[in-house]
Amino acid sequence: MRAITVSDRDAGVGGLTLTDMPYPHAAENDVIVRVHAAGFTPGELDWPATWTDRAGHDRTPTIPGHELSGVVVELGYGTTGLTVGQRVFGLTDWARNGSLAEYTAVEARNLAPLAADIDHAVAAALPISGLTAWQALFDHAHLAPGQTVLIHGAAGGVGSIAVQLAREVGAHVIGTGRADDRDVALALGAQTFVDLAADDLHQVGEVDVVLDVIGGDILQRSTDLVRPGGTVVTIAAPPTVAPKDGRAVFFVVEPDRARLIDLAHRLRSGRLKPIVGGVRPLHETASAFARHQRAPGKTIIQVADEQ
Numbered sequence: 001m002r003a004i005t006v007s008d009r010d011a012g013v014g015g016l017t018l019t020d021m022p023y024p025h026a027a028e029n030d031v032i033v034r035v036h037a038a039g040f041t042p043g044e045l046d047w048p049a050t051w052t053d054r055a056g057h058d059r060t061p062t063i064p065g066h067e068l069s070g071v072v073v074e075l076g077y078g079t080t081g082l083t084v085g086q087r088v089f090g091l092t093d094w095a096r097n098g099s100l101a102e103y104t105a106v107e108a109r110n111l112a113p114l115a116a117d118i119d120h121a122v123a124a125a126l127p128i129s130g131l132t133a134w135q136a137l138f139d140h141a142h143l144a145p146g147q148t149v150l151i152h153g154a155a156g157g158v159g160s161i162a163v164q165l166a167r168e169v170g171a172h173v174i175g176t177g178r179a180d181d182r183d184v185a186l187a188l189g190a191q192t193f194v195d196l197a198a199d200d201l202h203q204v205g206e207v208d209v210v211l212d213v214i215g216g217d218i219l220q221r222s223t224d225l226v227r228p229g230g231t232v233v234t235i236a237a238p239p240t241v242a243p244k245d246g247r248a249v250f251f252v253v254e255p256d257r258a259r260l261i262d263l264a265h266r267l268r269s270g271r272l273k274p275i276v277g278g279v280r281p282l283h284e285t286a287s288a289f290a291r292h293q294r295a296p297g298k299t300i301i302q303v304a305d306e307q
């Protein structure tokens with residue numbers, strides 16, 4: 001089967017190569033999915049799990065990409081809950097071969113059924129961004145109606161979903177990003193936008209929750225804005241500072257079939273709109289990772305056409 005692989009940790013996105021790889025093995029409780037559309041996360045080539053299995057052993061050449069939408073073509077021994085021919089979408093294991101391939105093996109519990117009227121390219125944009133945004137805002141920061149949340153990277157993959165979810169729950173939303181991101185963030189529901197290069201972050205006043213996707217200096221400066229009892233939740237890297245009288249949380253997104261089903265319902269009812277910034281063929285994966293042209297939302301890789 002055709003797949004994108006990486007073997008050299010030092011080669012960066014230039015090391016992403018279209019290769020022939022063996023058809024995957026369906027382990028117990030796995031399914032094999034014929035991948036129609038795949039998502040990737042900028043920076044995933046820096047994650048340890050891209051290079052090693054859960055025991056820390058080298059697993060190169062590895063196939064990156066950890067979100068997908070496609071069709072089940074095979075069930076592993078003992079797998080229940082999904083059937084051959086079913087449309088599915090979801091999040092694949094970080095430490096196994098991923099979704100930038102014609103076929104991939106995934107634990108069935110990490111996938112959710114996908115309705116026939118949702119495009120694979122749209123569904124593939126939802127698992128990581130949708131689950132991360134939900135878990136950050138509600139599982140980790142316990143965002144409540146009436147609270148104020150500062151969402152960094154508000155036009156990006158995670159931020160664009162977080163803005164919509166936070167507004168729907170009745171929070172006051174301040175989005176940030178680059179100057180170009182203003183219109184997108186405001187259209188998604190942010191009430192205020194801060195251009196991180198030009199505006200003073202302190203102009204936003206105190207907030208109950210910060211959702212950080214950038215880290216570094218921006219995370220440090222945002223921490224000062226958190227009111228007593230508030231939370232900074234970051235997905236960039238473990239924080240080195242915490243609010244004076246609050247919590248700082250770093251986490252890695254977890255698969256959650258029930259939440260995926262909920263996110264898909266929101267999508268079908270028009271309450272949630274993932275932004276697909278572009279759709280590129282599998283052989284253009286390296287240039288999509290390199291992201292020469294800025295686009296809001298997620299870039300999706302089209303792997304197979306719908307039959």
Ligand SMILES: NC(=O)c1ccc[n+]([C@@H]2O[C@H](COP(=O)([O-])OP(=O)(O)OC[C@H]3O[C@@H](n4cnc5c(N)ncnc54)[C@H](OP(=O)(O)O)[C@@H]3O)[C@@H](O)[C@H]2O)c1
Binds near residue numbers: 041043158253298
């Ligand atoms: N821990 C987890 O479970 C988890 C889950 C998902 C993602 N992540 C990580 O979270 C980060 C964000 O993911 P994503 O999918 O949302 O990425 P993304 O689509 O690239 O969104 C990030 C947004 O923030 C903007 N941004 C970054 N640095 C900025 C700066 N200094 N000033 C202004 N705007 C800035 C980006 O603009 P530009 O494109 O112009 O830089 C982009 O619009 C990535 O590092 C990813 O690896 C972690």
